[in-house]
Amino acid sequence: MEWKLTDNRPIWMQLSEQLTRRIVAGQYPPGAKLPAVRELAADAGVNPNTMQRALAQLENDGLAVSNRTAGRMVTEDAAVIEAVRRELARKITKEFLSAIADLGYTREDVLALLKEEEEHG
Amino acid sequence: MADSLICCRGLSKAYGQRPALQGVDLELGRGRIVGLLGPNGSGKTTLIKILCGLLRPTQGTVTVDGQAPGVYTKSIVSYLPDRMYFADWMKATDLFDLFADFYADFDRQKAMDMCRSLGVNPADRIKTMSKGTKEKVQLVLVMARKAQLYLLDEPIAGVDPAARDFIMNTILTNYNETGTVLLSTHLISDIERVLDEVVFLQYGRVILHNSVDNIREQEGKSVDALFREMFRAVPMEGGRF
Numbered sequence: 398m399e400w401k402l403t404d405n406r407p408i409w410m411q412l413s414e415q416l417t418r419r420i421v422a423g424q425y426p427p428g429a430k431l432p433a434v435r436e437l438a439a440d441a442g443v444n445p446n447t448m449q450r451a452l453a454q455l456e457n458d459g460l461a462v463s464n465r466t467a468g469r470m471v472t473e474d475a476a477v478i479e480a481v482r483r484e485l486a487r488k489i490t491k492e493f494l495s496a497i498a499d500l501g502y503t504r505e506d507v508l509a510l511l512k513e514e515e516e517h518g
Numbered sequence: 519m520a521d522s523l524i525c526c527r528g529l530s531k532a533y534g535q536r537p538a539l540q541g542v543d544l545e546l547g548r549g550r551i552v553g554l555l556g557p558n559g560s561g562k563t564t565l566i567k568i569l570c571g572l573l574r575p576t577q578g579t580v581t582v583d584g585q586a587p588g589v590y591t592k593s594i595v596s597y598l599p600d601r602m603y604f605a606d607w608m609k610a611t612d613l614f615d616l617f618a619d620f621y622a623d624f625d626r627q628k629a630m631d632m633c634r635s636l637g638v639n640p641a642d643r644i645k646t647m648s649k650g651t652k653e654k655v656q657l658v659l660v661m662a663r664k665a666q667l668y669l670l671d672e673p674i675a676g677v678d679p680a681a682r683d684f685i686m687n688t689i690l691t692n693y694n695e696t697g698t699v700l701l702s703t704h705l706i707s708d709i710e711r712v713l714d715e716v717v718f719l720q721y722g723r724v725i726l727h728n729s730v731d732n733i734r735e736q737e738g739k740s741v742d743a744l745f746r747e748m749f750r751a752v753p754m755e756g757g758r759f
Contacts, residue, residue: 404740407731439691443711444551
């Protein structure tokens, strides 16, 4: 997965969001070792201090744990990951509903659209 | 900040009557990548040259790792000048020999490795190299030292955008963790992601010193956008075509 960074928001926030997505999507499974800060920073083309801050945020969110000897791992607590995943799904759904409502579609239309998309898309 | 690597107090420099720096107060810590940004003639190169000991301040004090620029600081400062100063009949490998003689912290093996990954043939003579390739060789020389302070004056100006990314990555992966990189450039958007903090210079004064993420958080825009806004050239009066 590529890193996507936009101009108008702090870089560490964007990094931490994208790392979060990787964890909830299972790219970094529960209990897996996360790559080293320098490695991640080089991959994203960002400053290691910025990546460090993004990873610290993951720890604050309970998604990652630091282990003195083994480095940084994804949490083994699947419930935490699932909760974050659900929250993200809610957010995306809300954004979708609000965008589609702006186009003048009702909830019924939306359901019909989804079904149509599933059949033909 | 007792442990700052660079400390400038009331630093001024004039070339004859012409002021280049006017009362610069600046502290920079260790392990940071700092962008020195400003329009042409704002004093970036002058500040860098004072830090590496090539110029003496007219007024004020400057210390690097607690010492005034001199023999000691030159052993811990690795400087990339804004122009090439090597004899062009030399090969890159000759330059490596030269640097190995001058600097105890020069890592020849690392220089060879960096050449390989940058696609430079170290056996080529400087005069046969393109502008961009020469810049890469200079960067290799500078980054292959294990210095505490890297002063890079316009490190990416002459290379193509793809090589720019590669050079920024080279800087990122090769500076040592306790070292600080101070680099001047106009090409802000290309390097914004790798910077910890930025210093804006204008008319020889520091007008802004903050972290990139703070700027983005407070201003809601990139450092590049902020720079363009602050230094927007005002069109000439009656400049209608």
